[in-house]
Amino acid sequence: MSARLMQGNEAIAEGALVAGVRFFGGYPITPSTEIAESLAKMLPKVGGTFIQMEDEIASMGVVLGASLAGRKVLTASSGPGISLKQELIGYASAAEIPVVIVNVQRVGPSTGQPTAPSQGDVMQARWGTHGDHSIIVLSPWSVREAFEVTVRAVNYAERFRTPVILLTDEIVGHLRENVELPDKVKVYPRRAPKISRAEGYEPYTPDEDLVPNIANFGEGYHIHVTGLIHDETGFPSGSPKVTREAIKRMHEKISRAEDEIVDVHREFMDDAEVAVVSFGGTSRTAYEAVLNARKRGLKVGFIRLVTIFPFADKIIRELSKNLRGLLVADLNFGQIVNEVERVAECPVKLCAKYDMTIFEPEEIEKSIDELVAEVK
Amino acid sequence: MRKQLRLSGSGGQGVITAAIILAEAAVTEGKNAVQSQSYGPEARGGASKSEVIIDDEKIYHPHVKNPDFVLAMTQKAADKYYADLNPEGTLILDDDLVPTSPAFKNIIRVPITKLAVEKLGKSLFANIVALGVLVKVTKLVDFETIKKSVAKRVPPHTVEQNMTALQLGFDAV
Structure with a gap:
């Protein structure tokens, strides 16, 4: 195409x-x-x-x-x-x-x-x-x-x-x-029951990956759906055990696949002494700021969160071990910075903007310069 | 070579549509293009601005700085958006809607809206007249390419009138 x-x-x-x-x-x-x-x-x-x-x-x-x-x-x-x-x-x-x-x-x-x-x-x-x-x-x-x-x-x-x-x-x-968009993509199909009611099917019985194969409405399984904590049958349960297991499974079905879900775009990290963390549209400006700073001889890396949550705890922590400082470009009063501070093992600096305009590369570059001076 | 344009006016004049068509023509010719826009919460009448960057290299930061060309379709837009023009750049003004030229070296005044009203009966076509002017002045895309891009973006029953509008602008400078 x-x-x-x-x-x-x-x-x-x-x-x-x-x-x-x-x-x-x-x-x-x-x-x-x-x-x-x-x-x-x-x-x-x-x-x-x-x-x-x-x-x-x-x-x-x-x-x-x-x-x-x-x-x-x-x-x-x-x-x-x-x-x-x-x-x-x-x-x-x-x-x-x-x-x-x-x-x-x-x-x-x-x-x-x-x-x-x-x-x-x-x-x-x-x-x-x-x-x-x-x-x-x-x-x-x-x-x-x-x-x-x-x-x-x-x-x-x-x-x-x-x-x-x-x-x-x-x-x-x-x-x-x-x-240029690809003509074909990989598509995950709707999950379906593997057994019949007669064989003991219950809609909220977790599969091996902890995710249940809930039948679609109208396909003969007559399932019950509720926002109340429920057991494998889909009907409400007042049991502490069921409650604990339901909440635990809800977290674990995603956290166990975290390494696969968490996607972080990294560039110039091999020689980086400091790095800029950003996501979404702000990353376009951060990238230009990093390129400009590198042209001036500063060893700056670029970290972009494609997956925001689950947060990239492991990746940011590992990267931070080899860095003198991290700069977070937050197009807000300071939100991603708190997550980065939670896991980073190096000083973290915030570059925040909340005036209805996007960052200009110079603004992020100035913060990079300040961070470099602060962590020298 | 990076070229940066800013098209400005008030909501409803169609400067964003003009910018989209121009960016699309550049993409058709195999260039990289980025088009962004900013406007107020009003449906019509508020300030409206659209920026286009055309480059052979990849484009990251989407905002223009020191544009090579600025089109202003209102006095307010002219006063506000010429300030950071590249000193060697060009400021294009709607002759009737911008009575006072800002203090800038290279100014081209074209009766854009007047041409649309007199020749096509509607100010609605002013943005396409302006596009014709821009293509002639900037030489960024081929006239044949812009014709195709306009035809693709406007309602089918208005293609003929829009072609006339484009030609009017192209011939006006």
């Missing part, structure tokens, strides 16, 4: 389609609207369904229903809409319903700056819904990667039967650039 100009949001829609998403429910909001717009055109052509609901809560409910009925599903929103979806994101966690939620971040809190870039929803992506829960959060830095990460998000949602947050931002969502 030859190169074409494509927007990040459009690439998410393309990725969703090839990953097998056949149902989108949503409510438009800047800067995510193009995802809904694109899928409204694309889905009916492949026998899929697009539905605009009355609000973001209903949008989340309808995709969970469609997922339980066997469709691969995705919804997209931004700040205020993502806040509204939180309760049902927790429901998806508890009931183990595959779903991808795209958050094209803008400035918050509340209505904030609707059209302006920010990366302030990092901790919401991890802890936005209440209670102990596990989650996967991914973030792309280019239009091409927006496509790839969407495919990965859909596959993870299906494989682990979990909500996956695609945490992109206005920078990548609204950016257009030339891309």
Whole structure:
């Protein structure tokens, strides 16, 4: 396929389609609207369904229903809409319903700056819904990667039967650039029961990978789905043992695959004395800042989180052992920096920006210079 | 060689669409292009700006600094966005909508919106007239390429009028 100009949001829609998403429910909001717009055109052509609901809560409910009925599903929103979806994101966690939620971040809190870039929803992506829960959060830095990460998000949602947050931002969502997309991608199929009811099937019995093979609605298994803590039958249980095991399994089904899920893009780390950590659209500027600093003879490395959660504890800790300092470029008041500080074994410096404009390379370079001076 | 453009005006004038079409034409010709935009929360009337970077090398940071070309379709945009122009760059102004030229060396004034209204009956085509001007002035893409890109992006029943608009702009400078 030859190169074409494509927007990040459009690439998410393309990725969703090839990953097998056949149902989108949503409510438009800047800067995510193009995802809904694109899928409204694309889905009916492949026998899929697009539905605009009355609000973001209903949008989340309808995709969970469609997922339980066997469709691969995705919804997209931004700040205020993502806040509204939180309760049902927790429901998806508890009931183990595959779903991808795209958050094209803008400035918050509340209505904030609707059209302006920010990366302030990092901790919401991890802890936005209440209670102990596990989650996967991914973030792309280019239009091409927006496509790839969407495919990965859909596959993870299906494989682990979990909500996956695609945490992109206005920078990548609204950016257009030339891309060549692959014709074929690897797609994880919907999990299916391996045995019949007569053979003793229960919907929430975990498979070897700790993920249950829950039957789709309408396929004859008559399953029960609830947000209450439930046992293998899917019906509520008041037992401390069942509660402990349910919460433990929910975490372990993802943490045991962490080495595979955690994806960190690293460059110039062989000779690096300090390094810049960033993710998403901000990484494009951080990369340019690192290139500029290296041209000036500074030994600076580049660390980009493609997987935000589970956090790259092991990788950052190992890398930090050979570094004098880490600089975190946070397009927010300081969120990723706390995660980096938690695991790094070297000094950590924050370069924060929260004025509705993106970083300029010079701003990150100046912080690199300051860090180099501080850790000499 | 990196070339940077900034197209500015107010919401509804179509500067973002013009920038998309220009970036798309550059991609058709095998170049790397990045197009970004910034606008206010209003559907129409707020400040609107779109930036395009065209390069043979990879493009990371998406914002332009010291653009080679700035198009301004309102006085406010002209006053705001010419400041960091490359001193050897060019400032293109809508003759009627920008009455006062900023203090800059290379200015080209074109009655962009007036041409659209007088020849096509609608100010709606001003952005495509502007695109014709930009292609002529910047020489960044071939006129035949931009024609194809315009035809691809506009509603089918308006292709003919948009081709006229493009030619009007191209011939106006």
